[in-house]
Every structure is written in C-alpha cells, then in structure tokens.
Amino acid sequence: MTTTVxxxxxxxxxxxxxxxxxxxxxxxxxxxxxxxxYAGICHSDIHQAREGWGEAIFPMVPGHEIAxxxxxxxxxxxxxxxxDRVGVGCMVDSCRECEPCRSGREQHCVRGNxxxxxxxxxxxxxxxxxxxxxxxxxxxxxxxxxxxxxxxVAAPLLCAGITTYxxxxxxxxxxxxxxxxxxxxxxxxxxxxxxxxxxxxxTVLSQSLRKKDDGLKLGADHYYATSDPKTFxxxxxxxxxxxxxVSAPLNFGAYLGLLKTGGALVNVGxxxxxxxxNLFSLIGGNxxxxxxxxGGIAETQEMLDFCAEHGLGAExxxxxxxxxxxxxxxxxxxxxxxxFVIDAATI
Numbered sequence: 001m002t003t004t005v006x007x008x009x010x011x012x013x014x015x016x017x018x019x020x021x022x023x024x025x026x027x028x029x030x031x032x033x034x035x036x037x038y039a040g041i042c043h044s045d046i047h048q049a050r051e052g053w054g055e056a057i058f059p060m061v062p063g064h065e066i067a068x069x070x071x072x073x074x075x076x077x078x079x080x081x082x083x084d085r086v087g088v089g090c091m092v093d094s095c096r097e098c099e100p101c102r103s104g105r106e107q108h109c110v111r112g113n114x115x116x117x118x119x120x121x122x123x124x125x126x127x128x129x130x131x132x133x134x135x136x137x138x139x140x141x142x143x144x145x146x147x148x149x150x151x152x153v154a155a156p157l158l159c160a161g162i163t164t165y166x167x168x169x170x171x172x173x174x175x176x177x178x179x180x181x182x183x184x185x186x187x188x189x190x191x192x193x194x195x196x197x198x199x200x201x202x203t204v205l206s207q208s209l210r211k212k213d214d215g216l217k218l219g220a221d222h223y224y225a226t227s228d229p230k231t232f233x234x235x236x237x238x239x240x241x242x243x244x245x246v247s248a249p250l251n252f253g254a255y256l257g258l259l260k261t262g263g264a265l266v267n268v269g270x271x272x273x274x275x276x277x278n279l280f281s282l283i284g285g286n287x288x289x290x291x292x293x294x295g296g297i298a299e300t301q302e303m304l305d306f307c308a309e310h311g312l313g314a315e316x317x318x319x320x321x322x323x324x325x326x327x328x329x330x331x332x333x334x335x336x337x338x339x340f341v342i343d344a345a346t347i
Contacts, residue, residue: 002023002025003023004023006019007131007133016325022061025136030074031138032073032139033072034069036066036067036068036130038151038344039066040155043185044159045063062130064088065156065339068151070083077139085151088135089143091107091114105296144304146304156339161314166294166299179200179241179242180235180239184204186336190338193218208227247270261286319343321344322346
C-alpha cells in the first residue's frame with residue numbers, strides 16, 4: 001500500500017515551491033522506509049527546479065541530501081534495521097549490471113542511474129526527493145550515517161561531501177600536494193575541510209577576501225581574491241589540483257595557468273552556459289581539464305566514515321520548510337554560510 005506524505009514541490013519550471021502531498025511506494029522486499037529528519041538545499045536543486053539544465057519533470061520535489069531514521073524494512077533487507085541513522089544521496093538506483101555499476105561507479109551507469117528526484121524509477125514513475133516527510137529507497141542505495149556525525153550537518157555530505165571527496169581522492173590530494181579550491185560556498189567549504197583532513201596544503205580562491213577568516217578556520221592555509229589580477233601572476237604554476245566548485249563560467253585559461261606541470265583542473269560546479277578554451281592552455285604543461293560527478297555508493301560510505309573519523313560536518317543554517325523559496329534566492333545571492341538544511345519536521 002502506498003503512503004501519502006507531505007512535501008514541498010515546484011509545480012512548474014521557475015514557479016515557487018509550495019506545500020503539497022505525494023505518494024511513496026509500498027515498501028518492497030529490499031526497501032527501507034526512511035523518516036526524513038533533514039534535507040540539504042543544493043544549488044543543483046535550483047538549476048533543476050528552474051530548468052537551467054534542460055527540460056525537467058513537474059511537479060518536482062527536489063532534495064538529494066537526505067538524512068533520517070529507518071522506520072520500516074522489507075522482508076529481505078539485511079543492511080539496516082528500524083532505528084538506524086541513514087542517508088540518501090543523488091541516486092536511488094542503477095542497472096547494477098554494466099561495468100561502471102559492477103565496479104562501484106553507479107553514478108556512471110551506462111543506462112543512466114535513477115536520480116533521487118527529477119528522474120524516472122524502474123516502475124516508470126517520477127522520483128521525488130528529500131523535501132518531504134518520508135522516502136522509500138532500496139537498501140543498496142541507502143547509506144549508513146556514523147554515530148559521530150549529527151544528522152543535520154550530515155545531510156549535505158550526501159552531495160556536497162562526496163562531490164568534493166571523490167575528485168580530491170582521485171587526483172591524489174594529500175601530504176606534499178598543493179590544492180586550490182575555487183569558491184567558498186556549499187561545495188567549496190566541504191572541499192576545504194576534506195582537502196585539509198587529507199593532509200594537503202589548501203588555498204581558497206574566491207572573488208573577494210570577504211570570507212577569508214572563515215576559510216582559514218575551515219582549514220585553508222592561504223586565501224586569495226581572484227578579482228585581483230596579481231593573484232594569477234603570483235600563483236602561476238603552483239598547484240597540483242585546482243578544484244572548481246562554482247557554477248559560473250570561468251576563464252579556464254587563467255586557472256589552468258595556476259597548475260604545475262601535469263596538474264589537473266577539476267570541475268564539480270556545472271555552469272549552465274558552454275565554455276570556450278584555447279587548447280594551448282592544456283598542451284603547454286601536460287595539464288588536465290577534468291570533471292567529476294558525485295561518487296559511487298561504496299565511496300560515499302567511505303566518505304561518511306572519513307568525515308566521522310575526522311569530525312567533519314557541513315556548516316549549516318537550519319530553516320523551516322516554509323522558508324525554502326527565500327533560501328533559493330539567498331543561495332543565488334551567495335548569502336548562506338554554507339548550506340541551508342530544511343528541518344523536515346516543519347514540512
């Protein structure tokens with residue numbers, strides 16, 4: 001039997017989100033029913049609710065940074081029990097058969113992973129995300145949140161945490177490496193925390209010095225304003241990895257110039273506009289321009305365990321669900337330090 005739950009949804013593209021009800025599927029053999037306690041607001045929620053990344057499915061219930069408690073399990077569930085603290089990230093299923101899925105990279109499923117919201121499940125029905133009271137998810141795509149992290153600050157780790165952890169690990173951030181994080185927002189502040197915990201020397205590159213004190217407290221060793229042309233002169237050839245977390249187009253040639261020979265500029269922010277690039281910026285210095293998209297389920301669990309071990313959680317501003325539209329505008333104005341999280345009890 002399906003369950004009717006309250007949620008906040010965008011009824012159409014660019015429309016304000018409003019309170020409504022949705023149907024959650026019956027708990028299947030391998031499903032867990034999660035009472036959502038907290039849901040982070042990711043910039044990608046805004047992109048998708050406003051069709052900035054292309055045609056979307058409406059009504060849309062955004063939210064892929066979900067933390068809560070298991071309230072029911074299917075008869076075949078072995079990973080979780082009622083009362084467990086769990087999370088759900090950006091995907092809730094995949095084909096599980098292709099090479100990426102079998103190697104733990106479900107985010108790159110050849111047939112396309114099933115997104116937590118603005119997707120279509122294997123049952124042919126649209127998926128609805130975390131701005132809701134409950135969600136039903138297959139245990140294979142449910143994460144265990146360690147006891148060392150409170151659920152409110154853990155919620156953003158399900159996207160912002162893994163989105164920065166995965167490329168930092170892949171590109172070798174650690175002792176003896178110099179890492180620059182472009183942008184100190186919802187993604188960037190976690191990038192700084194994680195890169196510091198991995199042992200890298202961390203520099204923040206932000207438009208201004210407005211958040212310098214914050215950046216240094218979060219673990220940055222250095223902080224520079226990209227609005228100052230001298231920054232690019234002074235830091236030329238400095239970094240092993242530059243992690244761009246911003247969703248605005250950059251002068252990629254200038255940022256590639258900050259890399260050492262063989263360095264990598266890795267993008268996790270996704271501008272809505274195409275970019276242009278002079279390829280000599282890559283050819284000179286054997287440099288890499290790369291992208292990264294979240295992480296697989298096993299790596300996401302690894303990230304959560306790493307964050308618990310190092311005492312890392314997101315810096316959040318807890319809001320009531322009725323404030324979600326105001327929060328969207330404040331995200332666009334960069335007026336949040338550093339992640340809005342919805343208290344699901346207010347939905």
